[in-house]
Amino acid sequence: MRTGHILVTVLCALWVVAVIWAIANGPHLLAAREQQAAIEMEQENQNVCERLGVPLSSEGFAACAAELKGVRQNHEDRLSGHAMGLI
Incomplete structure (x- = not known):
């Protein structure tokens, strides 16, 4: 029975260390x-916008990046909806 107590004590100590x-x-x-x-998202924005003809140095880059942010947010909303069973 002593070995069992030692094992429980060691496991509890490891658990406490892990939590801390x-x-x-x-x-x-x-x-x-x-x-x-x-x-990574900034790099993706730059890559996608440049492929669409909107380089980082252009005036339209901020709008392109904002659209991509909106697409990502819509995707996250759909995933959350599916996870919650709403969609």
Whole structure:
């Protein structure tokens, strides 16, 4: 029975360490992920808009990027609707 108590104690200690690590590092990991996603979206905006004849240096680039943002938002809304069973 002693071995069982030791195992439970070790597992609880590992769980506590994991929770503390997640609390300490979670916000940093989330921020890094969000920053990487923003960088990737900017690159996608540039690539798509340039393929459509709207280079980064043009006046229309901001409008092109805004349209792409709208398309992404509509897609996210549809995915959320499907996940919630609304669509």
